[in-house]
Amino acid sequence: MQTEETVQDGVLVVGVRVPRLEASNAPEFRRTLIERIEAGHxxxxxxxxxxxxxxxxxxxxxxxxxxxxxxxxxxxxxAPNGTLSRLLTLTRMDKVFPITETVEDAVAKLAS
Amino acid sequence: MAGQRLRVRRHLACVAPAAMASRDFARLHLDEEGASSVELAVAETLTNAIKHGQVRGRDDTDLVLSLDVDPEWLTVEIFDHVPLVPDGLLQAAGEQALEIDPEDLVNLSESGRGLALIVLSMDEVSLHTTPDRFSLRMRKRLG
Incomplete structure (x- = not known):
């Protein structure tokens, strides 16, 4: 799955560069994230x-x-769009993850 | 506009084109949010059918997706030769199925939200049975 990764102020930013996250690529997405966690991020x-x-x-x-x-x-x-934001709220993911409007806001929150 | 009828191969990679076709059809009659809801409901239903179909070793037949509209309703129906949702689960699906305890990450389930999302995305969801097939009918009110 196409991603773009940068480290900003010690925070790993994983940019998802596919338009859809769904059943066909969810296992790979999960694996990518867990590999980064296991690498120490x-x-x-x-x-x-x-x-x-x-x-x-x-x-x-x-x-x-x-x-x-x-x-x-x-x-x-x-930076979720409006549709994603509604879904994240509906499924209570806003109680599990900090959600911000921009990458910069998220980096600032996690770096502090 | 006339309705559409699509055959969908029982493969996860075939879900997105069908879901996007549903969204495009819905967008002719609904706002952006309504069309996105239809797209999600179709994607979740097809994914569920394909995953369970593979478990049961019946991946030889196509699913059928029909899209129709009348002055009051946009109707999406997905046909399979086995029930698309196990008995009783549809009635139990709803917002309460999405409740979580954010303090208890260990027991937070990674799955089991699809049916609730289908029910909450649409205005009416019902299971139908004919002698040779089953369907999940999902309707969105227009206007």
């Missing part, structure tokens, strides 16, 4: 700016990652 921002669609399988991948992270660190979701 404890502050991770997932940049969703280019994602137009998320289904329940992709939510499951995010939950798998946050469970793997546990108390070690934080995973934040940044």
């Amino acid at each position: 404890q502050q991770i921002v997932i940049d969703l700016a280019q994602v137009q669609f998320i289904d329940s399988s992709a939510l499951g991948a995010l939950i798998g990652a946050v469970k793997r992270m546990g108390a070690l660190g934080t995973i934040a979701l940044a």
Whole structure:
């Protein structure tokens, strides 16, 4: 799955560069995130700016990652569009992940 | 506009094109949010059918997706030769199925939200049975 990764102020930013996170690529997405956690990244921002669609399988991948992270660190979701924001709220993911309007806001929150 | 009928191969990679076609059809009659809801409901239903179909080893037949509209309703129906949702689960699906305890990450489930999302995305969801097939009918009120 296409991602773009940068480290900003010690925070790993994983930019998702596919328009859809769904059952066909959710296992790979989950694996990517867990590999980064196991590599020692404890502050991770997932940049969703280019994602137009998320289904329940992709939510499951995010939950798998946050469970793997546990108390070690934080995973934040940044820049979801309106449809994604509604879904994240409906499924209570806003109670599990910090969600910010921009990547910069998420990095600032996790770096502080 | 006339309705559409699509055959969908029982493969996860075939879900997105069908879901996007549903969204495009819905967007002719609904606002952006309504069309996105239809797209999600179709994607969740097809994914569920394909995943369970593979478990039961029946991946040889296509699913059928129909899209129709009348002055009051946009109707999406997905047909399979086995029930698309197990008995009783549809009635139990709803917002309460999405409740979580954010303090209890260990027990936070990674799965099991699809049916609730289908029910909450649409205005009416019902299961139908004919002698040779089953369907999940999902309707969105227009206007």
